[in-house]
Amino acid sequence: MNIHKRFLLFLIKLLLLLVLLPSSAFAQLNIFACAPEWGALAKEIGGTQVSVYAASNAAQDIHHLRARPSFLAKMRKADLVFCTGASLESGWLPVLLQKAGDPKVQPGNVGHLMASDYVMRLEIPEAVDRSMGDVHSEGNPHIHLNPHNLILIADELSKRLAKLLPQQAKLFNKNFEDFHTHWLSNIDRWEQQTLSLNNKNVVVYHSNWIYLLEWLKLNRIATLEPVPGIPPRISHLETVLNSVQDLNIKGILLTPYQQNKAAAWLSKHSDIPVIELPYTVGGNEKAKDLESLFEETLRILLGTDA
Ligand SMILES: [Zn+2]
Structure with missing residues (x-):
């Protein structure tokens, strides 16, 4: 094989490789x-x-x-x-x-x-x-x-x-x-699927959820952090407990990374369930991309089975 043919063969291989590469x-x-x-x-x-x-x-x-x-x-x-x-x-x-x-x-x-x-x-x-x-x-x-x-x-x-x-x-x-x-x-x-959530009440740990709540027309009744980024003291939790006493509250919303001692305390004293939502992509094993993040968030909020 002469050098030109070899070179041609090399070029063809290279082209094939380029086409086949992901x-x-x-x-x-x-x-x-x-x-x-x-x-x-x-x-x-x-x-x-x-x-x-x-x-x-x-x-x-x-x-x-x-x-x-x-x-x-x-x-x-x-x-x-x-x-x-x-x-x-x-x-x-x-x-x-x-x-x-x-x-x-x-x-x-x-x-x-x-x-x-x-x-x-x-x-x-x-x-x-x-x-x-x-x-x-x-x-x-x-x-x-x-x-x-x-x-x-x-x-x-x-x-x-x-x-x-x-x-x-x-x-x-x-x-x-x-x-x-x-x-x-x-x-x-x-929005069609979540009409039943409109006007329901929730408590949150940190205000991670305000944009979701506004979109779904959910009411935030209380925030466990007294101000953003500051963990709650028992006196603040007691105030929150008083404020939720006579209300129907769907749950206490948490991200996967939040410590939930405060949420567990409130849940124990009020019987309001703790609801952990994925919050972002990877927040639970089904929330693999943006679409499944929303699907999962809504599924959990609606209380439907996986
Ligand atoms: Zn924040």
Whole structure:
């Protein structure tokens, strides 16, 4: 075989290999997602063109996440930093961004996407006052459990991805349109399924749930934390117990990461059940992506069997 034929054969093999490789092998954008819900949304909209690193999982309290050494290497590679904002990651993200140094992912630039900038934030304090606690100083950051919010965030995400990788702009736009259509039909179905929850009462440990409650028209009667991020003392729990005495309460809502001593105390004294919801992707074994996160959340709230 002469050298030209060998070269031709080599080229054919190479082409075959490229065709057979999974398309994820060609992921062109690296995304650093602070929370599992943003990692999941990035996969929905970025598809095969993105490689996603999620910095936390559902078992971790995102308010108190600490930067691990591995974060810096991941951030240095990142084309997009996709987080909640509203101070939720203020304990570690600014320092990490500063160390990573890449201008593209710094605040104000295309590779810096804070989801809470694109939704109507609830519970914005009228004045910042340390007595109000220090974890929700820019309003409630737990925005992802109103599914309408995810459409707004996905829209912005698709635009950012298109700017970062213009040759795939059409794909990102199509992925967003598909997500949008599918998500609107989900929302319609979920709202029909949960009509029986409208106007029911719940107690929460931390105000992780305000966007979900507002969407489902559930009433929050009490919060076990006296202010966001501060664990309850017994005197506060006794006040809560008095306030729920004559009411019909569906449950005390908890995330997988919350200590539930306070919830267990209230449950024992009031007979209100503790309801653990997955809260984010990976929060229980069935909540594998955003759609199943909502399916699971609603299934548990409705009390239907798995
Ligand atoms: Zn919080």
